[in-house]
Amino acid sequence: MQHSHWDIFCAVVDNYGDIGVTWRLARQLASEHGIEVNLWVDDLRSFGHILPALDPKLPCQMVEGIRVLQWNTPLDQPYVAGEVLIEAFACELPDEVKQAVRDAAMPPCWLNLEYLSAEDWVEGCHGLPSFQPGGINKYFYMPGFSAATGGLICETGLFETRAAWQADSANKMALFQKLGLGGIQAEDKVISVFSYETEALPALCELWSEGQQRVHALIPKGRSFNSLKALLPCPVEALTPGQRIELGMLTLHVLPMTDQQGYDRLLWSCDFNIVRGEDSFLRAQWAARPFIWHIYQQEEDYHLVKLEAFMQLYCDNLASEIAECWRNLNLSFNQQQATAVQQHWQYMDSHAVPLLAHARQWPIDALKTTDLATRLVQFVKNSLR
Incomplete structure (x- = not known):
């Protein structure tokens, strides 16, 4: 039997x-x-x-x-x-x-x-x-x-749960407090960062620090911080969860480790997410927020072929001008183009409203x-x- x-x-x-x-x-x-x-x-x-x-x-x-x-x-x-x-x-x-x-x-x-x-x-x-x-x-x-x-992996009722969470800003503020992330106001721009090493990340941090809006970058200890050593007051190994590093209009927050449900809610609570790998890549899509996918580098740049295939799919229903902007932002981040990623980020910011609307519709279209x-x-x- x-x-x-x-x-x-x-x-x-x-x-x-x-x-x-x-x-x-x-x-x-x-x-x-x-x-x-x-x-x-x-x-x-x-x-x-x-x-x-x-x-x-x-x-x-x-x-x-x-x-x-x-x-x-x-x-x-x-x-x-x-x-x-x-x-x-x-x-x-x-x-x-x-x-x-x-x-x-x-x-x-x-x-x-x-x-x-x-x-x-x-x-x-x-x-x-x-x-x-x-x-x-x-x-x-x-x-x-x-x-x-x-x-695609997606639990029953996930989109409804996420929509209810995002409908009340008190949810994200309570989560930030629970994670020990102080100094964040409801109107501030919050960005989660879970990337591999890249010169594009310190370039974006420089841009955010010199901007007009208060930005909070939520980063777990690990590979993302390896790219930011020049901005840190101590070695990466000495960073502690909850620690804050003030850089002009930018605050870097050291994220504590969280479980999967906690990470999902973190993505739901941010205005923009930078993710890597497969699990966080898909969960960023389900979060219905704009994102950058930092794809794992492969020999002969084959990872860029994979990135292009996804971007073509994701941008299918986007206006050509917005699609080109989002594609260029992802490409410049993955190709470590510091100056270009700053330019494309600024251009993308001017299209924030339609890009967010697209991010909200995409999960429904993608799940089929x-x-x-x-x-x-x-x-x-x-x-x-």
């Missing part, structure tokens, strides 16, 4: 991106679809930064209805094949797992959950089988923005009524027939 549970394996890369997406998927599969999920993670310490309820010392524990297991090599916990096996983002499964799949009387539906992309080729690759030893197919599951892809978890469950049902 086949076990009904699903197993998801995730190798933590770049601290929070891969595990952030995987955890959201596991939670939604359990809470909205009633699926018993085993989540195998190789770095529980990093995982614990976005999931405070997790105890990194426990090799097996239940958190929010998910069984979280330490993925060591070899495995400390026995793997028993269930209904579905997901390797998140092409992580290499342990040999004993592959052998258990081959030996199973009813092999699980084996899926490779890929990274999100807006590129055209995604539609053609979504759902394709890859023949594995033992006569088993592994399917490529491709998240994406069209109906012919695997869809069906989220990734729902499409995934249906894909499994079709594959197991």
Whole structure:
């Protein structure tokens, strides 16, 4: 008899991106679809930064209805094949797992959950089988923005919850206070920054510091601050959560670490978000606020191909002048063009109202009524027939 549970394996890369997406998927599969999920993670310490309820010392524990297991090599916990096996983002499964799949009387539906992309080729690759030893197919599951892809992670009721939060400014002010971010007034411009290192960031900080409006940049300790060392009163390692650094009209705030729900609310509460990776990239879109996507740099600038594909999609219903402005801002930030990013930011500020209206409509258009978890469950049902 086949076990009904699903197993998801995730190798933590770049601290929070891969595990952030995987955890959201596991939670939604359990809470909205009633699926018993085993989540195998190789770095529980990093995982614990976005999931405070997790105890990194426990090799097996239940958190929010998910069984979280330490993925060591070899495995400390026995793997028993269930209904579905997901390797998140092409992580290499342990040999004993592959052998258990081959030996199973009813092999699980084996899926490779890929990274999100807006590129055209995604539609053609979504759902394709890859023949594995033992006569088993592994399917490529491709998240994406069209109906012919695997869809986008989005919890039921998320947009309604976000809209209610943003309708009352008291919510954001209470959040800033809870996070220990002092000195922010309701009329100030607030920008969250979660980027890789780039010379474009200190250029924007210089522009903000010399502007007419009070700006607050909310930045967690890490790679963004590595770009701002020349502006800091101490080494990056010595920064403390809640610390404020005054630079003219700009205040840099050191953000404390927060869980995923807290980060979502932070994005909802800011006027503009600078994000990186995949999880924060999609959550910035769901926040219905304008944003810059600092995409992970790849060889031969292939990351810019991915960026262009998304920008073309995002700008489809934007007026050409505004679309060009937003595209140029994202490109200059990703190409570390300090002077250009300042110019494009100033130009974008003059289009703030229509850009915000577009950001509010985009989540509705992008989701196309069906989220990734729902499409995934249906894909499994079709594959197991």
